[in-house]
Amino acid sequence: MxxxxxxxxxxxxxxxxxxxxxxxxxxxxxxxxxxxxxxxxxxxxxxxxxxxxxxxxxxxxxxxxxxxxxxxxxxxxxxxxxxxxxxxxxxxxxxxxxxxxxxxxxxxxxxxxxxxxxxxxxxxxxxxxxxxxxxxxxxxxxxxxxxxxxxxxxxxxxxxxxxxxxxxxxxxTGAPPEPSRLDRPPGVLVVGADDTVAAATPSVREWICELGTLPAHALAEPHMPMESTIWSLTQAARRTNAPALTRIPTRRGWIALRAQPMSGGEKGALAVTIQPAAGTELLQAIALWHGLTPKERAVIDHAVEGLATKQIARRLAMSPHTVNDHFKSIYRKIGVSARDELVARLLG
Missing domain, CATH: 3.30.450.40 (GAF domain)
Known part of the structure; x- marks a missing residue:
């Protein structure tokens, strides 16, 4: 180069x-x-x-x-x-x-x-x-x-x-390492077998606006258009006939989208929920995007459980000093300054 x-x-x-x-x-x-x-x-x-x-x-x-x-x-x-x-x-x-x-x-x-x-x-x-x-x-x-x-x-x-x-x-990794701060109820929409939106709760439009992938005029249409990320998720659920999940970073935090087949009603219909991503669900995505090592991920898992440093050290068969070194690396990668801040952000 x-x-x-x-x-x-x-x-x-x-x-x-x-x-x-x-x-x-x-x-x-x-x-x-x-x-x-x-x-x-x-x-x-x-x-x-x-x-x-x-x-x-x-x-x-x-x-x-x-x-x-x-x-x-x-x-x-x-x-x-x-x-x-x-x-x-x-x-x-x-x-x-x-x-x-x-x-x-x-x-x-x-x-x-x-x-x-x-x-x-x-x-x-x-x-x-x-x-x-x-x-x-x-x-x-x-x-x-x-x-x-x-x-x-x-x-x-x-x-x-x-x-x-x-x-x-x-x-x-520029997205805040925390659940979305959009103050709205979770959005729920029903996607028909023909991939059109059959029904949606009022908050869905605001959640889709938060994704930033549809222009304002599309969101103003009487019939809810199928947003690209949601469509991709519904296809993943259709291919496996099982629930599908994706986590999306925004400048106000992370959003979780889930799609799952519906029982009863129209054959092939799916339910999609949109809400803040939090806890272990959020950590799984952040760990990869921020480049956390498996040991750093294990340290955070135990920290979220509320374990003290010495308890974490015993669980992971390492010294408290090594655990603290892992915490310092985690803080640097994720952009937080202390353990309390880290846990509070992940749990929302």
Missing amino acids: STGESVSRAAAIGAAAEVGSTAELGTVISQWIGRAVPHDGYMLAAVDPVTGAGCFLAREHGYSPAAARRLTLGDRLDGDHPYPFERLVEGPCRVGVLNTDTPGLRRNAAMCSVMADQGVGSELRVALVDAGTAWGGLVLLRPRGGRPFSVAEAARAQRLGRDVVAAMRRYT
């Missing part, structure tokens, strides 16, 4: 800590990546590193929400898809290029038609994986009639993948 590239990387990661929304984060990453791999549109998706469910999304000049969902579902149904994200995550190659009307690997005819209808000629996708953990995916787009992404550009994008993860983590 050249000195110029190193400075650009450092500037992008530093800027990621200062932005106030996922949209701004996407802009920072797109502008930085664009110096090495020019593109006309992008989609940046983060996943909950614990559950793998969608966590937040930023896009500009990318696929429309409807097209992105058609492609996602179509890609999963297409057993011959050359670059499913699930396969890219497993590596060793984390990147793939898909074209519509130029030489190169393609989706099936129906999915290529969706790309063409969106004016997309070439798609470069990168699975964002670091230290054995999947953090999300980045999709770069070029229009039809333009130059497709090259093998060299795909290689550059793969090299930059870990730096994109670093920028996403800097953004996420």
Whole structure:
């Protein structure tokens, strides 16, 4: 990596800590990546590193929400898809290029038609994986009639993948390590088998506004639109026919989204709840985003139980001095100054 590239990387990661929304984060990453791999549109998706469910999304000049969902579902149904994200995550190659009307690997005819209808000629996708953990995916787009992404550009994008993860983590760790402070009752919505919102409590719109992924005019529509993160979570619940969970960082704290199949009523309906993430549920996500070690995580688990330092030391077969060293490292990584503050933040 050249000195110029190193400075650009450092500037992008530093800027990621200062932005106030996922949209701004996407802009920072797109502008930085664009110096090495020019593109006309992008989609940046983060996943909950614990559950793998969608966590937040930023896009500009990318696929429309409807097209992105058609492609996602179509890609999963297409057993011959050359670059499913699930396969890219497993590596060793984390990147793939898909074209519509130029030489190169393609989706099936129906999915290529969706790309063409969106004016997309070439798609470069990168699975964002670091230290054995999947953090999300980045999709770069070029229009039809333009130059497709090259093998060299795909290689550059793969090299930059870990730096994109670093920028996403800097953004996420800028969220307060505490449950969301939005003073509203939990939101509950019912999603029908056709993926439309059948019913919702009044607080749902404010919770979705807090996610920052829908424009104000969409939230003002009489019929609640399906927000992208919620849609991603419902698909995870449908694939497993079991409850699904994701935790989302915001500038007012962490939010937990859960989706689970409903019994009785419409077949295929799901219930989605939106509320502050707290306690062990919050700690699981924070531990990975903030880079806590397994021993540091164990120390916090016992601290949340209310155990004294000597008790924690006995439980973990280490000296009290070592426990205190772990606490100091935890405070530095999470950005708190004392044990009481740490526990109070996690429990809300």
